[in-house]
Amino acid sequence: MNHRRIGILGGTFDPIHRGHLDVGTAAESALSLDRLFVIPSQAPPHRAAPHASSFHRFAMVALTVAGRPAWRASDLELRTPPPSYTASTLKQFHARGYAPRELFFLIGADAFAEIESWKDYPALLGYAHFAVLSRPGHPVQSLPVQMPHLARLMTNPAVGPETFDTPSIILIDASTADVSSTGIRELRGQGRPITGLVDPGVQQHIEQHGLYTSRLPGRRAMDQQPDPAAGRLHGEG
Numbered sequence: 305m306n307h308r309r310i311g312i313l314g315g316t317f318d319p320i321h322r323g324h325l326d327v328g329t330a331a332e333s334a335l336s337l338d339r340l341f342v343i344p345s346q347a348p349p350h351r352a353a354p355h356a357s358s359f360h361r362f363a364m365v366a367l368t369v370a371g372r373p374a375w376r377a378s379d380l381e382l383r384t385p386p387p388s389y390t391a392s393t394l395k396q397f398h399a400r401g402y403a404p405r406e407l408f409f410l411i412g413a414d415a416f417a418e419i420e421s422w423k424d425y426p427a428l429l430g431y432a433h434f435a436v437l438s439r440p441g442h443p444v445q446s447l448p449v450q451m452p453h454l455a456r457l458m459t460n461p462a463v464g465p466e467t468f469d470t471p472s473i474i475l476i477d478a479s480t481a482d483v484s485s486t487g488i489r490e491l492r493g494q495g496r497p498i499t500g501l502v503d504p505g506v507q508q509h510i511e512q513h514g515l516y517t518s519r520l521p522g523r524r525a526m527d528q529q530p531d532p533a534a535g536r537l538h539g540e541g
Contacts, residue, residue, distance in 0.1 A: 310402060311340035312432070313410045314381070314390065318354040319364050319510060320344075321488055321502050322481040327437050330478035331410050332374060334461040335435060340410075341378045342369055345388035349423070355489060356515050358382045367505035391424035394431040404471050407432035412480075413442040416473075417450060429457065435474045440482040444475040492516035 313328050320342070328340055344361045347353055354361060362379055369375035380396060381388040390409065397407055409432045416436045422428055438444045448455040458473045468474070483501050491498050493516060498507055510516065 307403070308339075308406045309335055309337045309408060310397070310406050311335065311337040311408045311410055311435070312343060312393070312397070313340060314343045314345060314388075314393065316348055316354050316485065317342075317344045317361050317365050318356050318485050319361070319488060319502055319506055319515070320368050321483045321485060321506075322500070323439070323483040325368065325503070326478065326480035327410055327412065328375065330437055330476055330480065331408065331435050334476050334478070335408055335474070337374060337408065340372075340375045341380075342375060343378045343381050343393065345381050346384060347386035347388060349387035349389060360509070360513060360515060364502075364506045364509055367509060368503045370505065389423045391422070391428050391431060394428075398431070404430060404432050405469055408435045408474070409433065410435050410437065412437055412439040413444050413447060414439050416447070417442070429454075429473070430471050433468055433471050433474055435461075435476055437476045437478055437480060439480055444477050447473075447475060489516040493518070 311328070311331055313324065313331075315324065317324065324342075328342065331337065332340055342365050344358065344365055345354075346358065356364075362377060362382060366377040369377050381393055384392070384396075394404075394407060394409065398404070411434060413436050416434065419425060419428070419434075424431075436444055436447065448458055454473060458475055460475050481501075488498050488501055491501075492510065495517070498510070501507075502510070
């Protein structure tokens with residue numbers, strides 16, 4: 305029996321960048337995803353508020369997914385009270401009729417290494433497949449050694465997504481851009497270009513609205529708060 309294959313890519317997306325795109329594209333190809341929901345978080349737990357407003361972050365995600373037929377921008381977490389927990393988001397997908405075996409939660413290897421600190425761990429690993437992708441300096445090949453207690457759950461996309469009847473940890477070795485949201489914000493603050501680091505539509509949005517620079521008047525306080533962890537693909541405490 306064929307099941308739906310639904311990808312979920314969450315994060316602060318402050319802003320969404322080429323690294324996020326590479327992760328989504330690699331997973332879409334490796335797992336033959338039918339749909340990929342890109343979900344900006346309301347506020348990550350135990351971290352400073354995002355620099356850009358929810359409006360701007362959702363707008364940038366929407367601009368990024370435009371032209372990608374299987375991708376959808378979702379405001380699911382923006383419509384729920386903070387903080388944004390992955391466990392709660394996956395449970396909302398269950399309530400909408402998606403079985404855990406149909407869900408593929410995309411995450412960078414660096415963030416997955418801290419999965420034990422996430423809400424509802426270890427039950428969380430049964431809420432969906434976790435598709436873990438290599439990030440610069442964090443290859444997925446190191447995870448079985450780094451996390452031997454989870455090695456029995458780890459597999460690779462070569463077995464074919466149609467065989468994933470129970471949630472597993474799928475290791476995807478793919479090249480993803482060495483880009484971070486923090487780095488992009490720093491470049492903007494220095495007045496330097498960010499061409500090629502974000503989707504062209506996102507770059508235009510950032511420049512038109514004066515995001516991530518304090519030189520323009522009328523900046524909201526939330527747009528100026530530090531967020532040292534916002535460059536990660538997804539993480540929570």
